[in-house]
Amino acid sequence: MDEPIRESGPHLAGILADTLGGEGPLYRQLADGLKRAVDRGEIPLGTVLPPERILARSLTVSRATVVAAYDRLKAEGWLESRQGSGTWVRRPAGEERGGVDAVATARLFLSDDRADQRSGPGEEPARSDEDVVELSVAAVTGSPGVVAVLSSLSPEDVGSLVAHHGYVPHGLRALRDIVAARFTAAGLPSTDDQIVITTGAHQAISLVARQTLQRGDAVLVESPTFPGALDVFRRFGARMVPLPVDEHGVRTDVIADLVARTEPKLVYLSPNFHNPTGAVLPEDRRRVLAELADTSGIVIVEDLAMGDVALDDATLPPPIAGFSNGAGAIHTLGSTAKLFWAGVRVGWVRSPTSWAVRMLATKTVADLGTPLLSQLLAVRLLEHADDILAERRAELVPARDLLCALLAEHLPSWQWTRPPGGLSLWVTLPSGNAEEFAELALRHGVSVVPGPALSVDEGNRRCLRLVFARPEPLLREGVRRLATAWQAYEPLASRAPARLLV
DSSP: OOSOOBOOHHHHHHHTTTTSSSSSOHHHHHHHHHHHHHHTTSSOTTOEEOOHHHHHHHHTSOHHHHHHHHHHHHHHTSEEEETTTEEEEOOOGGGOSTTTTOHHHHHHHBOTTSSSBSOOTTOOOOGGGTTOEEOOOOOOOOOHHHHHHHTOOOHHHHHHHHTSOSOOSSOOHHHHHHHHHHHHHTTOOOOGGGEEEESHHHHHHHHHHHHHOOTTOEEEEEESOOHHHHHHHHHTTOEEEEEEEETTEEOGGGHHHHHHHHOOSEEEEOOSSOTTTOOOOOHHHHHHHHHHHHHHOOEEEEEOGGGGOBOSOOOOOOOGGGGOOSSSOEEEEEESTTTTOGGGOOEEEEOOGGGHHHHHHHHHHHHSSOOHHHHHHHHHHHHTHHHHHHHHHHHHHHHHHHHHHHHHHHOTTOBOOOOSBSSEEEEEOSSSOHHHHHHHHHHTTEEOEEGGGGOTTSOOTTEEEEEOOSOHHHHHHHHHHHHHHHHHHHHHHHHSOOOOOO
8 A cells, every 4th residue: 555544533533423323333333434434434434443542542432443343344344454664545346346436326327237228218217116116316308498409419510510521629619608608607717728628527526626626635525526536536545524505505514624633635516506405605705705715725626507597586696706706726617418408418517727737638638529510409408598498497497386385285293495406305304213214114115315415425315305396197106105104204204313314
């Protein structure tokens, strides 16, 4: 191991603070907590753990407890040790297979054994998914306007593309122009040379991470958050630190303390119709974050992909980068996925001028450019954005309001806030554990995402994400099944405290 990360006892104790105090032997709770921390990316592979005596003192437990936990993890293949080198983290051999990076997103898109995708156009659904009402994937299908645009390319349109060799890593100039114009209209003056077209916003996050992070670096990530971001930072070996969210979005009142304690290299957040809560970050908080970037050198990634799905008439504040004095590194992302259709697979990142060359170089190495046909379709979609938004509102506003009404009628003890935009409700259960309930709900034929799957620290343990971008019959049947599942689960939840599942 070249210059391994050496974890201190006090810091590791902080990561494991909520691990102890549950059910079962103390050493087993500690071992399970360490495994969850590795899965979350908080303890990167190769990290050297503190000696048993030091960790025991930091956790205020006996040394025998830590020894037993380490021994259990060594037997399971999670730890390895060598005389004089200490004890370090590894992944059990049986889990070192393709797809191990997709921890958060695998549950949405891959089969249970992660060996195949759950579904695709023209494919039969997996047998286990045949009769499941799916309320878990925050995505839309193509509206009539989207279908019309996707069907509109002429032979002349295609001919103008194929006359070129096709390697365009920066992106089509026409697309960069329209993206820059949209940012400028939103209050963030931009030029086409600041824009790099990416293969979805997911790749945009990855490009910034590749330029910013080294293994073991701390990243502040809003909790809950977009699951794809968790997988990106986990893949780069980042140590993710939860940034709490309230009804207005990221809590900037805790930023200074978190920065002082964790020394993060990057902050990731979604200020417009936050995924999954739907919150809109107020202007005063955006100014705080812009000042942080300008004065600290911390890189900020603001993901505006969900910001196009505005369901109510309200003017959004300018992007965070619009409040910067230009000294900070704030990267602003967008995508065609949420308003139009995820299958286009086109996104973009707007970076400070000082970062433009290196972002272009990183994109070039990644894949030599996003497919040009998809980019041309993205141009056409953005040209029709207002019309397609009107279509989406006609579809999604009634769906959102129907889901709210159904929950109020059939599950009145659940709590939520009606979001002004986005594709989902963020629901809080009155008791119990969201992961336990989600498993029971699936057995009743409805798929939802539990809060811990969208959280850095497996927090939000009583929360669920319910996607309302579904036809009325599916929403009605989905809530009926949720109510049936809750009727079976509530008596159990009210008798026992929430507990973590491993």
